[in-house]
Amino acid sequence: MTEIVALEALAARVAPGQSLAVPVDRSGVAMAATAAIVEAGIDNLHLICVPISGLQADLLIGAGAVKTLETSAISLGEAGGAPRFGAAVRAGSVTLRDATCPAIHAGLLAAQHGVPFMPIAGIIGSDLLEVRPDWKVIDSPVDEARKVVVVPAITPDVALFHAPEADRAGNVRIGRFRELATMAYAARKTLVTVERIVDRNLLETEESAAGVLPSLYVDAIAVAERGAWPLALWDEYPADEAEIARYASMARSEDGFRAYLSTFLTHRKQVA
Amino acid sequence: MTEIVALEALAARVAPGQSLAVPVDRSGVAMAATAAIVEAGIDNLHLICVPISGLQADLLIGAGAVKTLETSAISLGEAGGAPRFGAAVRAGSVTLRDATCPAIHAGLLAAQHGVPFMPIAGIIGSDLLEVRPDWKVIDSPVDEARKVVVVPAITPDVALFHAPEADRAGNVRIGRFRELATMAYAARKTLVTVERIVDRNLLETEESAAGVLPSLYVDAIAVAERGAWPLALWDEYPADEAEIARYASMARSEDGFRAYLSTFLTHRKQVA
């Protein structure tokens, strides 16, 4: 059953060297938990971005927590390129597993359905097939002969995201952001931070239940108010664009990044 | 864009010989539309039950509308076996495509994702593989060698179901019954009957939107009050068990079935 724990205890459930799946910025990124992970010195992570990431990935990369990066893109959006990602690529300090968005979804779906691989449309002709030898091109075993790409299942050790609310049983409201459910289905363990715990049962009505990830898939929940900050949380608060721009500017240099990180960790501790 | 039409006009969009996907009894079965289909004399259907059916399939089979039956089971539940299905099997008058529930879901998912096939766990050793030569056993192209079953995409010509409500733009509330969305994603055309059309926008809030099939996937909607009767409609009314039992008893003979059907069609016309 789902345990409700403190933020630090939640972060401590991520072990060094594990694969960690995180969602795209708009879907609910657990930034407070990310700070706690950096604080705890958890490193050598295999970060799986579902299907892309921004500030969270750049922060983890800059903090030296990422060994392998599986993503379809890393970008700070309006604030421009992700500086620590760029620096890590130039330094060769992170192993890249470049992907394309639907291939990451397909890999998670394979894990959701308990099959070793998933076929996927398109991709043929892309150099991604050269740099991802784990992706194969096969002849379709059904219908007329036709080349199809297949990607292996992605089974993250941990899925981590932030959502508006959970109930006491551990059911989490995810709205239309069903990739959060896919991540949880696929992952061995799912950790969720929320703005608040509510007393009502989120599965109570057919209408409320439709947007809920059942507690069956949720191992631990921690409350983290404004836990996605400076990123947006749908239905709750917009992104703090000024803060993200400040990050983008400071993180251009290693020293600037260190200064930002230190302030960010301190800020998070004050909020908590 | 979604058209809102009369029930007869909706039924007329199903052509003889087409494949027609319908949901399991509890998910919202368009019984009123089924009556209209029988009334219109649409036949030679390839009925795809997602993943099983009951009264609806038995009625269509008894009415001689079904040429091919793709299903994981046909049963009247508490009311027992489906008599017209049994009679058709004995007579050899329907071509059977026996399946297992998740294989029908997997076939629809293949169509949803635009791929020719989908791998699926289990099944190996089942005689279903003997009677379904379109299902293949392949060596997994990824990871260690391992036999895996793959099933071809199921792309129904038409998906048909009944739901509590739609809005004026054609968005349909499906709650947690996401197989209805899968059917619509996979099908070339989707026809929906509803208890009522509402004035509010069902996509308005994150909470209401989570349980909605967007109008993008819905070709036509018709209002049919108590349109699932005598089956249940979630959140609206329970099954009319007495009526289903009456059907089960009458449909044991061809004559009894004819009598039931005639009353059923008349009843539907009186409601409409």
Add this chain to the structure above:
Amino acid sequence: MSSDHERREILIATIADLLDGIRHVSVGASSPIPAAGAMLLRARNERDGKPPVRISILGSQAHNFFTNGGIELFDCAAQGRVDAFFLGGGQIDGEGNINLVGTGDYPRTDVRWPGSFGSAYLYHLVPRVILFREEHSPRVFVPKVDFVSARAITPEVPRRGGPYALLTNMALFDFDRDAGGFALRSVHPPFTPADIRENTGFAYAEPDVVRETPRPDAATLALLRGRVFDELAETYPAFARTMKRAA
């Protein structure tokens, strides 16, 4: 066995014992006895401070914590999140294979049953599949099923799932996956091992001394006749009412 309801109480208590240690059991539609067994285990664990038990009942709105449509149970099983499930069978053979399709030659079977449902899949994926079939007769328990809806043993592929036990109106069998067959574990009173032999069409292992299936003790009966039947009434009102009245 003195009455129908006592027989059912034994079946329910036996199912609760068979489920001991699981975290999540899924119950098919129209299965009041398996559902009651699962609820009894949940109530007992709660009473004894043991780990909680999740129960999902197909087709129930109250006992349904799934939110991803009809595929979720199957995905859940494939993810290793379903520990136990129940399957029946128009025919069950000594190798644990089940037939939910029909007798005679497919497709124009002499007797046609509803179909394979999810059996071909779940049998591979759910560790404790409990075969539950009340009718105990040579018609059901055959040497070889006419159609294999789901096969019990498939050495050609790795699998975590398969038959765990077979429970009938007369007896309880264990399934031995290494031996690939059933072994009689206990006989429900008043039946004898000879009754079982007479009514079982397949060969099975039989110990020298066959135990009697224990009747539920007083504490279990109290739990069952109180809280469990009350909970059951939500999904199976008629069954729960009958059982309460008879108790």
Add this chain to the structure above:
Amino acid sequence: MSSDHERREILIATIADLLDGIRHVSVGASSPIPAAGAMLLRARNERDGKPPVRISILGSQAHNFFTNGGIELFDCAAQGRVDAFFLGGGQIDGEGNINLVGTGDYPRTDVRWPGSFGSAYLYHLVPRVILFREEHSPRVFVPKVDFVSARAITPEVPRRGGPYALLTNMALFDFDRDAGGFALRSVHPPFTPADIRENTGFAYAEPDVVRETPRPDAATLALLRGRVFDELAETYPAFARTMKRAA
């Protein structure tokens, strides 16, 4: 071209023309000009009683009618329900291949861009992919991209998708799928065909007489500066404000 906002108005109107006839266009995040083009087409169709146009904007809550998470756009494209999409590229070559990964040798590229996003997939599946890249320079338009994020032509597999046109700050090119390359369609004033030749690193077909890209007519401008920028403001407030102020 007398000003930045006039240039943008030409781009927006050109995009609306390129989209003519589609039912559903999907626009990536941070793409105000493509979004405005799509909205202009929608407004014009509505005005003229033509078939309605659906617009989905990634990352927008207001212009999002998807309810199945991040995969839905991709599924939708695979189902043939997305008629048009926009892609850019750090590099685009004369065969229509695009590079969103970086320059130099992978993985330690000299310049690293964000990554391929959904391009490798959508390029196969969306019939009208409009390549939109404002910067028109030999640095962007290269003979051969260093990394093929998405390939334009793959005779080895059937596909419905691929490049349809390339729109830059200076010109509009058609893509000829049979010839496998671009053909200059028109040049935005005040540029000349010679400017285009000078700033394009790949070979392309050039007609004898190169037309000027038409400026939007008065009715189009009225629609754009009124309703369209108002609608756009919901998703791109800063951009819409700037455009309205300049108009």
